[in-house]
Structures are given as C-alpha cells and as structure tokens.
Amino acid sequence: MGNCGVGRSKRPRNLCQFDGFSIGSNDLTQLTLGVDQDSEIVAFDFDERDPGMLEMLRLAVLGAKRNGRHIGICGEAPANYPEIARFLAMLGIDSISVNPASVLRTMERVAEAEAESRVPASSAREPVPAGE
Numbered sequence: 001m002g003n004c005g006v007g008r009s010k011r012p013r014n015l016c017q018f019d020g021f022s023i024g025s026n027d028l029t030q031l032t033l034g035v036d037q038d039s040e041i042v043a044f045d046f047d048e049r050d051p052g053m054l055e056m057l058r059l060a061v062l063g064a065k066r067n068g069r070h071i072g073i074c075g076e077a078p079a080n081y082p083e084i085a086r087f088l089a090m091l092g093i094d095s096i097s098v099n100p101a102s103v104l105r106t107m108e109r110v111a112e113a114e115a116e117s118r119v120p121a122s123s124a125r126e127p128v129p130a131g132e
C-alpha cells in the first residue's frame with residue numbers, strides 16, 4: 001500500500017521484490033498534507049486535489065511504471081473528484097477502485113483520458129487536473 005511519502009520520492013532498494021503497488025488515497029492524503037480527515041480542527045484542509053498530493057500521485061504512478069510494476073489506487077479521491085480519475089488515467093495507472101455509486105462516472109472520465117492519450121506525441125502534453 002502506497003502510504004509512505006518517502007517511498008514516493010526515492011527508489012527503494014527492494015522494489016524488485018514487489019509485483020505491484022496500491023495507493024491508499026485517504027491515508028496518503030493525510031500523510032502528505034499532515035491532516036486528519038476525521039478531525040474537526042483540521043479536516044477542512046483535507047483535499048486530494050492539493051498540488052502536493054497530485055505530485056505524490058504522479059511520482060507513485062510514474063515510478064511504478066518506470067520499474068515495470070503494476071500500480072493501482074483505492075480510496076475516495078477518484079470517486080469524489082472525477083478529475084483525479086482522469087489525471088491518473090492520463091498518467092497510465094493500471095487500476096482504479098471506486099465506490100459503486102461512482103463507477104459509471106469514473107469509467108467515462110477514464111475513457112476520455114485514454115482516448116486523449118492516443119493523440120500523436122507531437123500534440124501530447126503532461127496531464128493537468130481540472131482547475132489548474
């Protein structure tokens with residue numbers, strides 16, 4: 001489970017011992033932003049769309065891909081924010097687990113992103129989440 005921030009930024013020596021990775025979006029967000037989503041004091045700052053969080057997701061997906069490993073995500077981020085599902089699909093994430101109520105919406109965003117990623121390399125650009 002990809003919850004350790006330092007594991008995102010540095011290649012672990014034992015990476016080859018793992019078949020793949022799963023990002024826990026809720027836990028990774030809490031760790032990255034230093035907030036507890038259940039705390040009345042700091043929960044207002046819990047936002048998976050934070051630029052720091054998006055960078056952690058980017059590093060995790062690209063790092064796994066660079067090393068030939070499967071990478072997936074579970075948690076509320078792709079379900080709550082379709083732009084995150086789209087962002088992850090543009091990065092090439094292998095699997096996205098969402099709650100049943102958001103499956104169709106998420107599948108539409110992923111399909112759109114995958115269709116866009118088939119654009120010729122000369123016009124392709126790095127994915128940018130909505131609102132930036």
